[in-house]
Each structure stands twice: as structure tokens, then as C-alpha cells.
Amino acid sequence: MHIPDGYLSPSTCAVLYGAAAPFWYTALRRTKAALMTRVVPLLAVMAALSFIIMMFNVPLPGGTTGHAVGMGISSIILGPWASILAISIALAIQALFFGDGGITTLGANCFNMAIVGSLAAYVIYRLASGRAALTSSRRVMAAALAGYIAINVSALCAAVEFGIQPVFFKDPTGAPLYAPYPLRITLPAMMIGHLTFAGLAELVLTAGVVAYLQRTNPALLKVSAPGAIIAEEEEREAAAGTGAWRPVRPLWAALALLLVLTPLGILAAGTAWGEWSARDFSSPQQREKIAEASRHFAPPVQAPSGLRRLAAIWTAPFPQYAPTFVRRPAVGYVLSAMFGVGAVIFVSLLAGALAARARGKPYELS
């Protein structure tokens, strides 16, 4: 994603330098205020680390490898502002000392990867991790999501920058002067590669490093987890039905409400198209409804033979959500809903218990 010189017009480069400047200024001010005199050594070593992270080949499923930018892990460890500076400095070193990425396009590269990438990664990580404990597996998932989305948002910015070049910058014959492809080509070309390989590399590295730090040095994860509860507190609150799992409670309440409201289905007029039984074809009232739902095409006189044969294989215990032992349809609806939800919960618990047994750990209900 390092854009070399020559791909973007000078005016695009100038605009992106201009767009990056206020972020650099704010990042420097905020980082200096937070780190005081530590800003110089800490940013220097973290920029060096960002540089090294970009050199790591990350093995991907399928036998290939990819490079990560490290925007996800950098934002999680340093916070967004210090991450903007660390990655920008790493990109400047790559351009100035190793010729990787252009000098005129340095502003664009910093804007895409350091600024947009860091901010996107931080926001997604904070939203997805919530108040989960530093050692919670939810943080690993949040880190994976943050890294994956951040690199894709950065790639999207680069794709747009490439894609607008032929619209605005052409020579008198109409030949594009810089990146030659329009948005309809640059968007899929950039995004396919990043949604698959590069995104996966960022996902694997960000989640892997967070999981590793949870085991060895969770204190490093504190910067991006100001409201995190400690692990013991999380367990206690989970046992009491409060805390990090509290958001699940409204879901249970909503589920109960939906169960109670299931008889509303009786009020629905007409029939669902295609959900007919073999018997419906021999009932004049049902035939009328089928025709009405099929733009007045008359249904066949008899149920199709295949439908008749297959319908006989299995008879549902609660046909039409109306158990035979219940006279009132509303009660039948509620009972059917309870049975369905109960079956889903039972299967989920069973699958969880089997998975826990396969991992060799006791299964705990949250």
C-alpha cells in the first residue's frame, strides 16, 4: 500500500499533505502532553518497532504469506495519537532512507495508513471490546476486527486516490497522466487483495499479538482499555448476572417479549407464497388463496406428485404452529415458539458442552 512517486498528481499529494498536517499537529501536541519528556525516546523506539512490524511476513492460511502494517497493534498499545506519529515516522524512514514509498506521496501514505488506519483501528477496537477485562477473549476478537477493518479502510482511501487520477489529470489526447485506472477498476483491484491476503495478515498479527500480551504482559493493553474491568471482577459479575455480560439481559427480555407476541402471526392475512401443503390443493378456499397469491394463475387441480410423495415422509409434531392437543390457536402459537426457542438453546448448549469436552475444559454457563 506504499504509494510510490508518480502514481498521484502533485495537487493530490499537496491536498493529502494538507489533510495530514492537522492530524500530525494534534497528535504531537497530545502525545507531548501525555508523555511529557518521555515523548522522544518512547516515540523513537515505537516508530522503530512499527518499521520492524512492517517487515514481518505473516503466514496465511493456504500457504502464502503477507505483510501487515501494524496499525491495529500500534493503536491498541499506544493509543491513536501516538500511533499516528509512530507509523508516520516509520513511513518517513522507509521513504527517506530506503526508498520504499515516495517523497511526494509521503503525505498520502501517512494519511492512509498512519492516520485513517490508526483512528479506524482504535475506534473499532474500543467499540468491539467494550468494558471487557484485559484478558478477555473478546479483546482478541476486537483486535482482529480492528486490524482487518483498519487496513481495508486504508486500502479504500488509496483506491479512491488512484481512481480519481484519470478523472482529473489527462494530457491533451485524453491519456491519463498518473495512475491510469478509474474507480471501477481501482476499487475491486485494491479491495480484493486487502479483503483477502493483506487484511488477513493484519487480522492474524493484531489478534495474535493481543492474545500473546494477555498471557505475558496485559499491562501493555491498558492504554486502549480505560474502562476495562479486572478479570476477577468480570467473573464475579458474570456469576451475579451483571457486569460485562449485562448486555445479554436485554436480549433475553426481548426474546421473552417476542415469544409472548407470537400469536400476532394469526392476524397476518393471506398465505405465504410457496408454503403450501399437498392438502391445500384440494381445498377450494385454499386454492382461491393460492391463486390470489400467484397473480391469479390457477393452481393445478391436484397437488404435484413430487410434493405429495415428499410431504408424506415427515409429519411435523406441531403442524401450522397448532399442536393437536391445543384448541386455542394463540396458545398453540406461544407453545410452538417456546418449543422452538427451547430446542435452539438446547442444541447450542449441547454443542458448547461438546466443544468444551473436545478442548478438555469444563463447560461453564455464562
Add this chain to the structure above:
Amino acid sequence: MQLARAANPMNFLEKTLAGFFRLVEHALDAEDIAKTRGFLQCLDPRIKFVGIAGLVVATAMVHKLWTIGMIFAVALALGAASRVSPLLLGKRVWVPVLLFTGVIALPAPFVTPGRVVCHLPGLGWPLTAQGLMSASYLVARVETAATLTVLLILSTPWIHVLKALRVLHVPALVVVIIGMAYRYIFLLLDNARDMLESRRSRMVGEMAGADYRRLAAASVGVLLSRTVHLGGEVYSAMLARGFEGEVYLLDDFRTRALDWIMLGFFAALAAAAIYYGK
């Protein structure tokens, strides 16, 4: 020790280590060439930085191929006068750029709308004049700009490149951080290389993909912990030497007549290219 699966000669460890070695090799090459007595090496780094950066900007601004070619010819002449071998430029710049940008530019003649000049034999795809021109612009611009940038890097000690940034009014604090970061890159690179080498020396055959992923994440995690620790130690060392948060740079460059002549030459060349390349 890991048990063997299928042997893969270019696995994650090999690729990452190869990247590390390549980086060190490039840095050493640059230091060696910067020490030789050549034309660009003699120039004041500030003049050289501004002049070459100006040529890169001019390369991006011009709208005619021959003007890009003219700047490229000057870059070649500067390289020859500065004892930068065309072989090294070919290996470091021309071939990699041609492979990367060339592949990107390859479909342009087929997808860019315009006057059809011929059809691809066998497939019958139309090639447009505008598409061919566009691909040529892209490759020529990227080759020229990359050659100029690498000439700057190879002919200037990195510490002088840093000080030259001050003429662009980059804050001294940022210059110092970039300088320190550059030094620590090689320290961390040593750390990372030792870590991966020691792991490789204990391996027989190939690991499974998931194990490689865990190893990559753990390596970065270890490096991260060490880096944070290192940051604390460096800070303590700086405090012990009287650091109070203010940074100063010694500006010991002296310009000579040749520097000003060359600045005039770079400026005139860039201006002429932009004027005639409109």
C-alpha cells in the same frame, strides 16, 4: 523441537530473515557509497536534498514524456559522476520498479478508452494510443523519481539527510525522533533476527501454518515488550545525561560556490522541465 511436515524452502522465517538481511545490506551499501568521493557526495546535503526533491516534484508535474526522459538522463549522469554503478541502480531500482509498476501498467493499453492503434495478435484485444501513453507516463515517472530518490539516499549519510530536513522547517523534535528511530531500527532488527534465528536453529523441517502464525505473533509480542522496556531505559539514560525535554541540533554545514551553482542548476532544470513539459 518441531516435527517435520512438508519442507518449504521459503517459509515465513526464511522470508522475514531475508527481508532483514536485505535491509541491512541496503543500509551498508548506502553508507559505503556515501563515503566515496563522488560529485553528489561533495555537495551540501541541504542543497542536494532540496535540489533532488525539486526534481522529483518536477517529474511528477510534467506532462510530456521527453521531459521526464531529460530528467532521467540527468539522474543517470549524476549517478555516474557519483560512482553509483548502473548495476546497483538496476538491481535496487530499475528492475524492481519495472516488475511492480510494469505489471500494474500492463492492462492500461487495453482498458483505457481512445484511438485503437492495433489489436493484440491471437486475442484481438484493442490497444489504444492513450492507454500506451498512460502506461509509459506511469513507468517513466516512477523509474525517474525512484532513481533520483535512491541517488539521494546512496550519496548522503543518513544523519545528513536528517539535518537537511530542517531546511523544510520540520520541527527539531521530529528530526531527533526520526534519527533515534533509525538507530533503534537496527537494534530491534538484531533482536528480531536473533529471535528468529534461534527458533530456526531448533527446528527440524517445517511447522504447520497455525504454528507459524502463533510464532509470528509471539515474536512481535516479545519484541513489543522489549521495545517498551528499551524505551524506559533510553529515557533513564537521557535523564542521567541532563535531558530536560528540549532538543537541539548542531547545524555544522558550510555551503561553497559549487553548492550554489548546483542549486541554480537543479532549479533551472526543474523550471525548464515544468515549462516545456506543460
